Amino acid sequence: MDEAQVVVGYKTYLELIEPLLTGQDVVASGMKAEVKRCGLAIDRARAGARVALVSSGDAGIYGMAGLVLEICAARGLQVAPPGDERSVDFYFQVIPGVPALAAGAALLGAPLMHDFACISLSDLLTPWETIARRLELAAQGDFVIVLYNPKSKKRHWQLEAVRDLLLRIRSPQTPVGIVRRAMRAGEATVIASLQDLLDYPVDMQTVIFVGNSQTFAYGDYMITPRGYLAKYRVGEEMPMEAGRRSSDA
């Protein structure tokens, strides 16, 4: 952040990183101004400034990285990573972070030890039919399912539809982890079951983890087994040399 001359972002996120700012030119914009915000960051970069565009969690997962590149492609702007020797309009780099799915999973214990599908429930840019079809296929494949953007102030019916759709394929007792504001003020974590999914507060800053058929709750944790213990038949006693008997990973 110290290297940036201009910092652009959604105002809520800029407030979160305020302690990191060291006198940069800060450009805050409101929600739903994504295209404008990215265009502005691009314009400042083209004009020669070192610009940091701030996105939440990880800019590369449902974040602003793609929109910047999409706008570059639409405008025919040439971009390349810093250090590249070609002549470009500006240098561009995505700095990965801890995505909400990783922060939420950490708070829940270990829901993502096996294959998972990550699905946004926002139907602003994606038809609901596409979202519903993906949910159904993910459930059929016994993926752990991570739900981004489960609900907003104006969008409230989807989560019930998701529950009903998943209940046709998964057990009502399937563990469901609900994580609000992971690693931020107001953090709250609940492990519920699929049938009780609607009993807990959920908003745009919530990520929901629906277990696969093997996921179980243990104390305050949600665990999706990878299969080590079943394979090595580990129970009360630990086979200390189990690893050496295994074949290749």
Add this chain to the structure above:
Amino acid sequence: MDEAQVVVGYKTYLELIEPLLTGQDVVASGMKAEVKRCGLAIDRARAGARVALVSSGDAGIYGMAGLVLEICAARGLQVAPPGDERSVDFYFQVIPGVPALAAGAALLGAPLMHDFACISLSDLLTPWETIARRLELAAQGDFVIVLYNPKSKKRHWQLEAVRDLLLRIRSPQTPVGIVRRAMRAGEATVIASLQDLLDYPVDMQTVIFVGNSQTFAYGDYMITPRGYLAKYRVGEEMPMEAGRRSSDA
């Protein structure tokens, strides 16, 4: 890391964090000794030590977090987050990191702007039929597909099977990003197409990103559009007020 008294991990990962070690008791173990390694970390924690179990990328995504909790559940050990007031065998916390899918996505540009499925090709603990079925369902759902553990020294035929399976559903020109050793010495990134997937070196430290039907390559970047530009019809000229016209996210 400073707070740990004992550091346990796979030896390759311990080498990576060597500069962070400050005199801790270090216990390195080899590959495939996962059960032993986690059991050892648990035993040291029960004996009262502050133990850090090191996993690669993110311990919560195909990492060691789950195995520790599974062993606790199998042994009936009580664990809770630090600060919890219940009497437990030891306190346990998963510290999230930058998962390989986020590090790889950042190097490729923006492949994960839309729904994705993450699938490990390792059939050591999962039957190949399950893996193949998940691949097929993910392809049918037009998910971006992230492949972990695509190949190992002893396991080499899966990637060809994956290519053939996906080619029955997706275009041969589908962009595929291949990232080896993201953010480490030896890092290499290639954007290929699905039909050319087998032409590039791939190993256990490689993550592969198969685009969805909308993903495109632009310069050295791989972009999966979220849909903003299509919705707001942004092209050469930027509608600076586009965001205000949008409905709720």
